[in-house]
Amino acid sequence: MSSEIILKVENIGKQYRLGLVGTGTISHDLNRWWNRIRGKEDPYLKVGEANDRSSKGDSDYVWAIKDINFEVKRGEVLGIIGKNGAGKSTLLKILSRVTGPTTGQIKTKGRIASLLEVGTGFHPEMTGRENIYLNGAILGMTKAEINSKIDEIIDFSGCLRYVDTPVKRYSSGMKVRLAFAVAAHLEPDILVVDEVLAVGDAEFQKKAIGKMQDISHSDGRTVLFVSHNMAAVKSLCTRAIVLEHGTSVFEGGVDEAISYYLNLDNTNGSETLRYFKEEDFKEYSFFIQSVGIKGVSKNYEEPLTREDHLILEMSITKHTTEVLVVVFRFKDGDGNIIFVTNSNDAQMNLENEGKQLLSMHLPNFFFNEGNFSVDAMITNGKKQLFFEPDCIQYTMLQEAKKLGDWMGKTKGALKPKFEWLLEYES
Amino acid sequence: MKTAEEHWLYVISSKKKLLDLNFKEIWNYRDLLFLFVKRDIITLYKQTVLGPLWYLIQPLFTSLIFTLIFNNLADIPTGEGVPNFLFNLAGITSWNYFKDCLVGTSDTFKKNENIFGKVYFPRVIMPMSVVVSNLLKFGIQLLVFIGFYIYYLYFTGNTFNVMPQLSLLLLPLLIGLMALLGLGFGMIISSMTTKYRDLTFLVQFGVQLLMYGSAVMYPMSYFKDKLPNYYWLIEWSPIAIIIESFRAMVFGVGELDINKLIYTIITSFIIFLIGLIIFNKTEKSFIDTI
Structure with a gap:
């Protein structure tokens, strides 16, 4: 039973026309129609290219998503990850039948509902109770279903006192609570969750994730989870697909998918391992082959999470016996210096000639999640000899969390784990 | 393919059928239809002093003005013994239902862009709910009309020789046709x-x-007498035929031509069907074009 395929996505593609829709559409429509009655293919379907918004294309038509194929089994929690504009929302829109695909088809054995529709169709003049009915019906519940759950919904929302007051008198927080309460009591076979977890306060996130846990674990419901929050994806999903430029570039286990996704990022700026060219060091008495940061017992391709002990390595060849001091300057994503550390303090200066590997260990649970960069500097104790700003860049990920934990980001560049002690005094 | 995989609940496909109406699905969403109707009714006159009285004020005052302008000023006859005011009220009540259905459904996609863009339900529920909630409004206005009708019939000493006809039994058909026409045009x-x-x-x-071309404030026969060259303009207008027939049923004056009625039935169904097909075609992708 558990291996039964509940959702099958076949060759789904969606084409959009760029520019001002409405200019020249009649001529295009006529052209389309003329081709169709002659039994020819739609002339505008052939053009169009993969969706890369940064490069200027030749055609006004783009494929927001193209040739997406995947299958979801009953009870599975599938993560869909991708950068902004990778086509996640378009895919979700097609899945929830808001818009139709241009090519391909989706077959499903169950009702699909999505949690991104929080509060759709609320009418400000109607009371909370009336809105629960209306909103529930819009989301696909019958009146009988709502009747049987109305007390539970009101209870979950925590708006009992206001439930017979028009919704326009509600605070925005109460509206969200009420809306989420309705959505959470939907019982679809397939639940699509967009990045609802990104909004709301800690309590709301906790509630949302807790509810999702119930849905996916105890009820064995199928969930499609779309998020930028890798920690949440990691703790909820078993499998994930990665979208890039509208195509599915990876499908597989969640850990592999996440590291694939992060490496997509790496190609655009952040690099954990940096090689230098020998000719750049002609004027120096040394040559830095490489600088890199990675998790201990991991390789450079794998993402860094807060659980990892980190190791920063510099491979260097010295031509003289001049004493060199290596300085690393750690900066956060905004370029603020967090701390500076050097080899002199550790009495680990480079004295001897020849090729050597200098490494520095950093504890786990030290950096907060986020982007970091390291400036590398080499001095002879008096004078700066070499300076490479943003020599390496890396991203720290949240540790895997338990469901129900807060998935948000706390402030600050560092988030060390200290030893806390509690003693009772009698 | 294994046989177990053949039982899909539904398929989202790029291929478009000409008329792809899932009646079972619409039936499943019937609660939504009534909740929309309820929403329309209870929210329409919230925070107004007169509330549902507005349902009555509009047709009554319009009839009054029409009587002043078209009958008293312009001397348009309303047929033997039919009070001018009642004549106009009959025209306006029936015209209003058609108009409300048409106008109410004609901005379905634009008005509900927000909901439609986020969640799926059979889109046709929306215009259907407009037609049903307008039916309620029409019912109230019809009651007012009946009230005035009875007043004129029994409490005025006029030589007032109109009587409801047996053909009044066809009234539900007329109402259905108005709804069908309004819905059809509205969806298109x-x-x-x-x-x-x-x-x-x-x-x-x-x-x-x-409205001016739909025999609302004049009998069709009068138009024929005065402007025979232009009579073709309204002779075969379905809505004019419906309004004229309605008056013929309640007053017994005017034309109730069974052939024209059959013609109207056929036209209404064709327009409704065209509306349904176009609506169906649009609902799949409108969110990309709106």
Whole structure:
């Protein structure tokens, strides 16, 4: 039973026309129609290219998503990850039948509902109770279903006192609570969750994730989870697909998918391992082959999470016996210096000639999640000899969390784990 | 393929069938239809002093003005013994239902862009709910008309020789036809406006013009006498035929031509069907064009 395929996505593609829709559409429509009655293919379907918004294309038509194929089994929690504009929302829109695909088809054995529709169709003049009915019906519940759950919904929302007051008198927080309460009591076979977890306060996130846990674990419901929050994806999903430029570039286990996704990022700026060219060091008495940061017992391709002990390595060849001091300057994503550390303090200066590997260990649970960069500097104790700003860049990920934990980001560049002690005094 | 995989609940496909109406699905969403109707009714006159009285004020005052202008000033006859006011009220009550259905459904996609863009339900529920909630409004206005009718019939000493006809039994058919026509045109217009916004402007004054061409404030026979060369303009207008038939049923004056009625039935169904097809075609992708 558990291996039964509940959702099958076949060759789904969606084409959009760029520019001002409405200019020249009649001529295009006529052209389309003329081709169709002659039994020819739609002339505008052939053009169009993969969706890369940064490069200027030749055609006004783009494929927001193209040739997406995947299958979801009953009870599975599938993560869909991708950068902004990778086509996640378009895919979700097609899945929830808001818009139709241009090519391909989706077959499903169950009702699909999505949690991104929080509060759709609320009418400000109607009371909370009336809105629960209306909103529930819009989301696909019958009146009988709502009747049987109305007390539970009101209870979950925590708006009992206001439930017979028009919704326009509600605070925005109460509206969200009420809306989420309705959505959470939907019982679809397939639940699509967009990045609802990104909004709301800690309590709301906790509630949302807790509810999702119930849905996916105890009820064995199928969930499609779309998020930028890798920690949440990691703790909820078993499998994930990665979208890039509208195509599915990876499908597989969640850990592999996440590291694939992060490496997509790496190609655009952040690099954990940096090689230098020998000719750049002609004027120096040394040559830095490489600088890199990675998790201990991991390789450079794998993402860094807060659980990892980190190791920063510099491979260097010295031509003289001049004493060199290596300085690393750690900066956060905004370029603020967090701390500076050097080899002199550790009495680990480079004295001897020849090729050597200098490494520095950093504890786990030290950096907060986020982007970091390291400036590398080499001095002879008096004078700066070499300076490479943003020599390496890396991203720290949240540790895997338990469901129900807060998935948000706390402030600050560092988030060390200290030893806390509690003693009772009698 | 294994046989177990053949039982899909539904398939989202790029291929479009000409008429792809899932009646079972619409039936499943019937609660939504009634909740929309309920929403329309309870929210329409919230925070107004007169509330549902507005349902009555509009037709009564319009009839009054029409009587003053068209009958007293312009001397348009309303047929033997039919009070002018009652004549106009009959025309306006029936015209209003058609108009409300048409105008109410003609901006379905634009008005509900927000909901439609986020969640799926059979889109046709929306215009259907407009037609049903207008039916309620029409019912109230019809009661007012009946009230005045009885007043004129029994409490005025006029030589007033109109009587309801046996053909009044066909009234539900007329109402159904008005709903069908209004819904059909409304769906066509709402579908077209997603791409061509010009139609919104056309609806606004087009409806106004159509009223003058729909025998609302004059009997068709009078038009024929005065402007025989232009009579063809309204002779085969389904809505004019419906209004004329309605008056013929309640007053016994005017034309109730069974052939024209059959013609109207056929036309209404064709327009409704065209509306349904276009609406169906639009609902799949309108969110990309609106």
